[in-house]
């Protein structure tokens with residue numbers, strides 16, 4: 001199942017060895033191999049759950065690399081069942097969980113930017129985080145980017161700010177214009193099961209008609225997404241994981257909902273217009 005991406009990576013590696021190309025010239029290697037790169041930028045380890053089936057879908061695609069950049073270290077995500085105190089121990093545990101999730105999705109190892117959880121909202125930190133996200137984009141040269149929408153899923157300030165950072169970089173012309181926001185379709189967000197999740201704030205759904213990008217995924221992609229969710233043991237009980245998986249199935253029904261940041265036509269692939 002994962003053979004094509006491995007072959008692609010091997011070809012790219014051979015290219016680098018033969019030409020002496022340095023990592024900063026990854027784009028040249030990509031041009032030779034026809035490789036495509038999708039970058040997901042999220043705020044916390046576990047946010048990628050919002051796009052799990054999508055990331056699994058593209059990670060198994062031929063000549064496609066999927067990267068996940070996580071802006072904060074998640075060191076304040078304390079839960080009563082994990083019993084890991086806030087701080088370095090929790091950040092370390094969540095870094096391992098992010099690695100586990102990327103492996104399950106078939107993605108590259110995560111890019112951990114390590115900013116303080118819940119601490120993006122200052123001029124100084126935002127400037128530093130923007131520089132780090134920009135540097136990550138410069139290094140990976142993604143052909144498409146996925147991040148939070150302005151709603152942040154349920155309004156989390158870190159989510160909203162990461163969305164704003166990525167959008168700022170794209171609208172300045174410093175990255176691909178293929179930027180997509182994950183979104184929860186409003187018509188499928190009123191079930192009792194969703195209310196029973198007890199998120200810190202109500203979900204912020206998007207009117208269906210704005211979610212003009214729908215990416216089909218297979219049951220195997222959904223299974224990989226479930227497996228990656230199960231990595232986040234410090235954040236979710238098995239019962240909550242089961243509810244999230246059930247809701248993902250119910251909300252997306254085999255086609256993950258996104259919207260292009262600049263509108264545009266309906267489409268079913270993040271790489272093509």
Ligand SMILES: [Zn+2]
Nearest residue numbers: 043044047156
């Ligand atoms: Zn989050």
